Amino acid sequence: MEEGLGFGSNPSGTPAQPTQQDFLNEIVAQIARIGTQVSEQRESTRANMDTILAQNEELRNQNNALLARMQNLEAGHQNLSPPPQATPATTPSPSRRQSPRASKSRKPIPMPEPFEGSKERFGTWKVTIEYILETDQDFIGGNREKCIVIWNNLTANVQTKVAPWYEKGGPSHNYDPDQFLDYLSFHYRDAHERERALAQIESIRQKKNESFADFFVRFSGLLGRCGGDEWDDAQKLTRLRRSLNDDIRTIALNRGIAKTDYQMAVSDYQQIASDMETSALEEKARRNQVPIPQGSAPKKDQDGDVDMVTVSALKTTRAGGTGRKTGKDGNNKNDPDSNWIPDEIFQQRKKAGVCTRCGQKGHKFRKCPNALVTRAIPINAVAITEEEVLEGNE
16 A cells, blocks of 8 residues: 555554545545645745845846946046146256146947847857956956856847856856856857867858859858868868869869969969959940941931931931831830831820731721731821721721
8 A cells, every 4th residue: 555545544443445436535645745745845936936036136226236337437438638746947848748648548449239148159259258347347347247247248039047056156156257157158069069170161152153252251160160261272172172163173274373382372263253254244334235237327418418317307206206106016216026116196096096016907006917017107208097997997
């Protein structure tokens, strides 16, 4: 019989045999006791969370007071003047006078973006914070103030994970900023970053249309993370050459690229990429050039003078203000099958209810079967009347 299950006894003193109902009642009682314990633990946890939140609020207030103190110290330092000194009998030399610029103090270094928990970014964030803590220690203050600066440069999700350390001040309870950064490194430093970058640099390839500048940024990042900065130039160049696309590698074969000087070889590859991009832009500009249509230039008479009749015709058929376009789409100026007709003829056809493209009945200009054979009516053509249009379509 399990401990805690009691079922009484009969009048003779011998234990009574428990029934199934007795078992059920005892199990229900145990479940009720367990529920009570869980509720008590939940209330205790909630009280602890309230305590933690109150401590965080207190630390935030301390941090705000520290920042205000730093700003006041900075403003007061800028307004401080050197203490009075005994004036010698002789007039001081101008070279010994203090420069007005020397009394001005610099501003604190701007803080980086708060660390959000990315292992890829932790290394650069940690280096930046260490430099700020060392360089601006006169602005920041002691070790506890430095820990506050580190805490304020963490996002909420990271603060939740490192809150136990921050609340106690670390194992030594003295708020050592170096220990705080080591604690963060233990959780967020990528222990396999070097091996992962080494595997990636062996397989990295420049894309077909990727510029050399963009690719080299990716390559240099992997090279630094895998420790490639310590390699000799020949090793770095070997990996760079085989990662380039075929276009650059083919041109580089005839350029005599350096094989032992990494910086010189990179400059040569940059020049090749620049030449290729310039050539591609020139070719694109050549393809986009619009050829001048034949017959668009004004004709000249026997004396070499410009024929003004032709000029007038060009203006009429191309300006769009004195004529109408009757193509597949009357509003599409890029339609190769579009034709210009005088506005007078267009209005006559429209009023007569015939196709404004060819002048025939039975269809509209959008479904004109004569679209490919219709040509522009010469400007000097004899204007037709409404009766002539109707007569020609009967």
